[in-house]
Amino acid sequence: MLDTVFGLPMHPLIVHATVVLVPLAALLVALAAVQGRFRSWIGPVAPVAAVLACGLVPLSTGSGEELEHHVGESSLVQRHADLAGTLIWFVIPLAVVAVAGYWLHRSHSNSRGLVVAVAAASVLLAGATLVDVVLIGHSGAKASWSGVTNQTSTSSPTGGD
Numbered sequence: 352m353l354d355t356v357f358g359l360p361m362h363p364l365i366v367h368a369t370v371v372l373v374p375l376a377a378l379l380v381a382l383a384a385v386q387g388r389f390r391s392w393i394g395p396v397a398p399v400a401a402v403l404a405c406g407l408v409p410l411s412t413g414s415g416e417e418l419e420h421h422v423g424e425s426s427l428v429q430r431h432a433d434l435a436g437t438l439i440w441f442v443i444p445l446a447v448v449a450v451a452g453y454w455l456h457r458s459h460s461n462s463r464g465l466v467v468a469v470a471a472a473s474v475l476l477a478g479a480t481l482v483d484v485v486l487i488g489h490s491g492a493k494a495s496w497s498g499v500t501n502q503t504s505t506s507s508p509t510g511g512d
Contacts, residue, residue: 354417360414360418361414362411362415362417362418365407365411366411366415369407370484370488372403372404373442373484374481375400376397376400376404376480377401377478377484378477378481379393379396379397379400379449380397380398380400380448381477382397383397383449383473384470384473384477385470385474390456395453397449398449398452401442402446402450404442404445405439405443408438409439411435412432412435412436412438412439416432419432425497427493430493431490431493431494434483435487435491437483438480438487441476441479442480444476445473445477452470455469
């Protein structure tokens with residue numbers, strides 16, 4: 352896997368796309384599950400976003416593994432890597448229920464129980480996915496910024512001496 356672009360590590364670049372797309376997909380799937388007007392208006396966007404997220408997550412974890420080889424092992428990096436490995440297990444089921452919900456809507460299913468079950472699973476998976484993204488992001492921020500300390504300036508806050 353390509354691990355740098357213009358001398359910059361790929362991981363932070365790919366992660367920013369993941370941090371935007373995965374929560375967006377989760378919110379779209381949840382809204383489509385509970386709001387009929389939104390579901391009709393958004394069409395296939397929610398399941399497409401969820402499926403794209405399924406492709407983006409392995410790119411993020413793969414680039415993270417490449418970056419880990421360069422920054423070395425630490426307990427914070429390992430914690431972040433462990434948490435990041437869980438995201439795919441939320442995103443895949445989210446994509447499955449998104450596609451199922453879209454299909455049920457398009458087929459005008461009369462199975463009220465199935466529609467309710469898919470909607471409930473969509474909302475629960477969307478919530479769990481959002482929580483997982485926050486936990487992963489927090490652990491990544493701790494791993495990235497743990498060595499950074501505040502340095503005080505010798506000049507006054509107004510810029511004068």
